[in-house]
Amino acid sequence: MMIPQNEAELAEILASAKAPLNIQGGGTRGFAVAGDTLSTSGLTGIELYEPGSLTLVAKAGTTIAEIETLLDDEGQRLAFEPMDSRGLLATTGAPTIGGAFAANASGPRRIQGGAARDHLLGVRFVDGVGGIIKNGGRVMKNVTGYDLVKLMAGAHGTLGVLTEVSLKVLPKPEAAGTISVSVVDLSAAVAAMSVALGSPYDVSGASYDPAAGLAHVRVEGFAQSVQYRSGQLAQELARFGAVEEQIGAHELWQDIRDVAGFHGQAGDVWRISVKPSDAVVLAPALQAEALQFDWGGGLIWALMPEGSDLRARMGQTGVQGHATLVRSSQKIRAKLGQFAPQPAPLDVISKGLRQQFDPNGVLNSGLMG
Structure with a gap:
């Protein structure tokens, strides 16, 4: 396994690569593509954190646990709620911030706050021939130019190896409430969740567990507001079945996030x-x-x-x-195949992008087509 300790070492490895490489972040993915493994776990450290500006810059191999600990001390969080897939995939390792954005890993709060890519402000990455590329910025207003930032989110390391990410963070809410509704089937659950999501009560989670026969709806914010919105939603959802209100329920939503x-x-x-x-x-x-x-x-x-x-x-x-x-x-x-075949027009675009950023086919070759 190759573990470069800085961006220059990574660029040198990719510039001299003659065969496909298995690009790896924290090693939680549960599978590998063909080739020697190139890990970003040596690229660690928080480069900049400005709580007042709600911005953070970290090297790609920095663990999410380290970032969340730092944010928690300032009453802030990663609003996109990245999944921890270790339990589902029976893997070890530690989820990294670069891996989260490479997979565009987005949890239950996506319906309110957007996907991981919507919180990404800027990136630095090394392409398949060793070129170092920077796009975006370190503050929310500095996002002009070609949007390679969004392109890299969800590319699973097939267009470049992330070395640094700049992202926006958000304050942690004062309180959270969960309304659980006993429903008869999936149709009723979708109807109940649609009512909640169409309401003015700023729902941040809407999930259904068929085994338990429960639809769960989450609201977050100031304590008094959460209490009011939870009560209103409980009244509106009572027509679908018995309703139970809970304060917090953090473990429930963590289980939903991690399946x-x-x-x-x-x-x-x-x-x-x-x-x-x-x-x-x-x-x-x-x-x-x-x-x-x-x-x-x-x-x-x-x-x-x-x-x-x-x-x-x-x-x-x-x-x-x-x-x-x-x-x-x-x-x-x-x-x-892990990913579904793309329609012909999209496949042409995807192949063109890979040819541009990885002409030698060394970055997670075959993973996405």
């Missing part, structure tokens, strides 16, 4: 993004062993029998969306 219900269970895990209303049509057709719904029904986690071609079942329903194979054996991943 704790699938931890330790055998089978393949898929992550599906669809319109919330389509979840009602799609879910029965999947024939899954277990399901979990987030983002008001727009994000579906499916635990499937090993080797199941979920995309084929999805295609039979006519539902449009994206299905990513998150956990499986290497053999099944090679057969089905």
